Amino acid sequence: MTDEELHHFEDASLLCEPHIHNEGRPITTLNVVDFYKEVAPTLQETLWLCLWQSQNETCVALFNPILSEEGICYTFNMLDRGEIFTNEVYHNKEFQKVNEDSKGWNLENGYEDSENLYSFPKRALTAGAKAGLTIVIKSFIQHQDFICRGPVQGFKVSLHNPGEIPRVGNQFFRAPLNQEIIVAIKPDMITTSSGLKDYDPHRRGCYFAKERQLRYFKEYTQQNCDIECQTNITYSLCGCVSFYMPHGESTPICGSGSNRCVTDAQLKMVSDTSGNFSCDCLPACTTLTYNAETSQAEFNWRDVFIAFNADPDEFPGIQITRLRFLFKEMQFLTSERHELYGMVDFMANVGGLLGLFVGFSFISIIEPFYFLTLRLWVNLKKYGRHYWSASEELLENDTYHHP
Known part of the structure; x- marks a missing residue:
């Protein structure tokens, strides 16, 4: 091949599977896009x-x-x-x-x-x-x-x-x-x-x-963020970016000799656990x-x-x-x-629960003690003498009838 044909072959190989051609120039030029447009x-x-x-x-x-x-x-x-x-x-x-x-x-x-x-x-x-x-x-x-x-x-x-x-x-x-x-x-x-x-x-x-x-x-x-993150990781590891990535006019473009590095950069993005290449690309x-x-x-x-x-x-x-x-x-x-519980919902639920427990504590719990102590003593004091008097009278006047 002539030098021009070899350069075109290397640029064309960037569109193929990465393992097809890994040799050649590590850096190509912006003319690669013009070549793609031409062919x-x-x-x-x-x-x-x-x-x-x-x-x-x-x-x-x-x-x-x-x-x-x-x-x-x-x-x-x-x-x-x-x-x-x-x-x-x-x-x-x-x-x-x-x-x-x-x-x-x-x-x-x-x-x-x-x-x-x-x-x-x-x-x-x-x-x-x-x-x-x-x-x-x-x-x-x-x-x-x-x-x-x-x-x-x-x-x-x-x-x-x-x-x-x-x-x-x-x-x-x-x-x-x-x-x-x-x-x-x-x-x-x-x-x-x-x-x-x-x-x-x-x-x-x-x-x-x-x-x-x-x-x-x-x-x-999220997709735009992923593309930008991939661009940054590729540039950090390889010193260049792929032809399709967003870049400045002076940014080096990776050639076929950088194919392995570009592939490794893609794997770094999805498999990095150290946090060095964190993209933080939330939806x-x-x-x-x-x-x-x-x-x-x-x-x-x-x-x-x-x-x-x-x-x-x-x-x-x-x-x-x-x-x-x-x-x-x-x-x-x-x-x-949307939020499952907002501040208003939280306060309403807390208020309802507090109302339930406050009512139970001061009314429901005190009522049994009231009926078993104070109320019993008042009933005995008020009705107890008449009850026993009436009982004694009934016993004195009781007659038994035999057949």
């Missing part, structure tokens, strides 16, 4: 058809490129990088302002009162397939590689809230080739009562949005996750081509997958953290 399939080459709420939309208008541990991915309905990251994060020119402006939307407070139903982030107006998102994705057999990522081919899909960076390599479901997948989504939202704001976050078990400021992210979420007090139920069937796209008098071999080696995303139900239930 990756474009959005037009990947997404063939996009429908949003049963309306034809250009995929370019709905999807935007994002950098992940899997390389270049495409995301729908995610906040712009400028609304997610702070000014300390270097923005590659390929990922500059590409999304719509959310005009102040955040997970804790939602949309502004002045926003209408068609504001950004986009929202489905009802449940069911007609109000959802449908995409047709294509791939080619000649583009598949069975060494870099192993024997399973297809697409990885990750569901996340608009303010989070997706962890495509960690949390995903797979969309196989030549299949149609129906994804029925049911949100799971947890909020926190404002009455808990005076509690310590560790006692409460979560952080409110403004309670903890991250270095690289404008809004706190956010308002969290939104998506539970997905998937079903799939054979996607007979070749028969469809033939039915429309089109040649299915017009695109040699093409593989097509269709995905339908829809909300399963019209409503969903939220859970709320």
